Amino acid sequence: xxxxxxxxxxxxxxxxxxxxxxxxxxxxxxxxxxxxxxxxxxxxxxxxxxxxxxxxxxxxxxxxxxxxxxxxxxxxxxxxxxxxxxxxxxxxxxxxxxxxxxxxxxxxxxxxxxxxxxxxxxxxxxxxxxxxxxxxxxxxx
Amino acid sequence: xxxxxxxxxxxxxxxxxxxxxxxxxxxxxxxxxxxxxxxxxxxxxxxxxxxxxxxxxxxxxxxxxxxxxxxxxxxxxxxxxxxxxxxxxxxxxxxxxxxxxxxxxxxxxxxxxxxxxxxxxxxxxxxxxxxxxxxxxxxxxxxxxxxxxxxxxxxxxxxxxxxxxxxxxxxxxxxxxxxxxxxxxxxxxxxxxxxxxxxx
Numbered sequence: 203x204x205x206x207x208x209x210x211x212x213x214x215x216x217x218x219x220x221x222x223x224x225x226x227x228x229x230x231x232x233x234x235x236x237x238x239x240x241x242x243x244x245x246x247x248x249x250x251x252x253x254x255x256x257x258x259x260x261x262x263x264x265x266x267x268x269x270x271x272x273x274x275x276x277x278x279x280x281x282x283x284x285x286x287x288x289x290x291x292x293x294x295x296x297x298x299x300x301x302x303x304x305x306x307x308x309x310x311x312x313x314x315x316x317x318x319x320x321x322x323x324x325x326x327x328x329x330x331x332x333x334x335x336x337x338x339x340x341x342x343x
Numbered sequence: 344x345x346x347x348x349x350x351x352x353x354x355x356x357x358x359x360x361x362x363x364x365x366x367x368x369x370x371x372x373x374x375x376x377x378x379x380x381x382x383x384x385x386x387x388x389x390x391x392x393x394x395x396x397x398x399x400x401x402x403x404x405x406x407x408x409x410x411x412x413x414x415x416x417x418x419x420x421x422x423x424x425x426x427x428x429x430x431x432x433x434x435x436x437x438x439x440x441x442x443x444x445x446x447x448x449x450x451x452x453x454x455x456x457x458x459x460x461x462x463x464x465x466x467x468x469x470x471x472x473x474x475x476x477x478x479x480x481x482x483x484x485x486x487x488x489x490x491x492x493x494x495x496x497x498x499x500x501x502x503x504x505x506x507x508x509x510x511x512x513x514x515x516x517x518x519x520x521x522x523x524x525x526x527x528x529x530x531x532x533x534x535x536x537x538x539x540x541x542x543x
Contacts, residue, residue, distance in 0.1 A: 220468035
């Protein structure tokens with residue numbers, strides 16, 4: 203799953219002007235800000251994917267990726283509601299899906315995969331710490 | 344986020360720790376992005392992109408000012424130069440400008456400026472469009488879409504062409520809408536493609 207975002211970031215880097223076109227197509231932010239985002243977002247995806255894959259700062263990487271996905275999904279829903287006939291811009295490789303229900307469903311599925319990856323990872327450590335530090339007397343009814 | 348809040352007493356400390364890591368990732372990705380863009384063959388310009396909405400540009404605060412402007416006057420936005428319809432018609436008659444249509448193919452086929460080539464923003468998604476290999480870089484281009492007030496595609500194409508080194512690129516005020524309204528020449532079939540001899 204993290205590989206998907208790594209691939210998405212790399213594909214965006216291959217054509218930054220194309221990603222800029224995709225961002226501007228949403229007509230949500232002014233052009234100067236769109237330029238900065240088109241330069242910045244692919245590297246966020248790449249670094250957070252590396253965090254998830256390597257396990258280094260996995261929880262933080264997962265949170266950032268989750269926030270990114272939420273923003274992307276909101277943008278897609280907004281463009282869909284306004285009737286814009288544009289591509290999602292998620293992968294920018296010429297095979298991208300159009301803004302619509304399919305893109306929303308895809309992003310929601312990715313969210314469903316990303317969130318447990320750092321939630322589960324975060325939950326395990328406190329439980330393991332408690333077990334080592336203070337053995338519990340389980341009461342079985 | 345449970346790793347960031349293992350117990351109530353350590354919540355604040357863990358939160359600051361997580362925030363600092365997140366900031367580090369964001370700052371590092373920003374620096375990498377800036378460096379990558381700088382090293383790119385076609386870096387995106389960080390400053391001086393189109394700013395004002397063409398309908399309320401710097402030099403035309405109202406429609407009255409727009410109508411009163413001289414026919415030969417060209418109104419410039421940030422990085423994008425707009426040409427007034429009357430001046431564009433003069434360029435068309437002199438055959439010294441190449442018109443580029445930034446609309447969808449279906450709209451293009453319904454009618455376009457004679458001899459215009461179609462070049463829409465989507466063709467830039469995978470890098471430099473093939474069509475640009477056939478367009479001389481020192482040629483003067485006028486780009487239009489349906490209407491400069493609602494379209495935006497012409498501005499995007501103009502920006503992208505500037506990235507690839509085209510300097511003489513202007514956007515037609517009010518786009519195809521004004522061209523058709525004035526009853527100016529129109530072509531409904533696809534434009535004849537440039538011959539091999541015209542290849543750059």
